[in-house]
Amino acid sequence: MKEAYRCVYMEDALVVKSLLDSAGIPSRILSGDMLDVNPFFSATVQGVRILVSDEDWEDARAVAADFKSRRED
Numbered sequence: 001m002k003e004a005y006r007c008v009y010m011e012d013a014l015v016v017k018s019l020l021d022s023a024g025i026p027s028r029i030l031s032g033d034m035l036d037v038n039p040f041f042s043a044t045v046q047g048v049r050i051l052v053s054d055e056d057w058e059d060a061r062a063v064a065a066d067f068k069s070r071r072e073d
Contacts, residue, residue: 001028001051004060005067012071013048019063025056 004027005016013029020027031048052060 002054002057003049004052004057005050005064006047008047010048013050016050016064016067019067020050020052020060023059023063025052025060025063027052027056027060 004020005013007013007016010029010031013031017027017029028051029048030051031046050060050064
């Protein structure tokens, strides 16, 4: 498993995971210590990580990069 995306907020991770699922790329969300009790708007000290298989890593990084570029617009 390789890290395809890392972010501070869980809601960003949930969107990226949804995009990966839609692209047929299985993924897992791992998060460190949460700083808030609301799971849809919470930050983590270590960041939220999305992991994918080694075979899907390049495609997953492309999906995550597309999300990040659209988010910054």
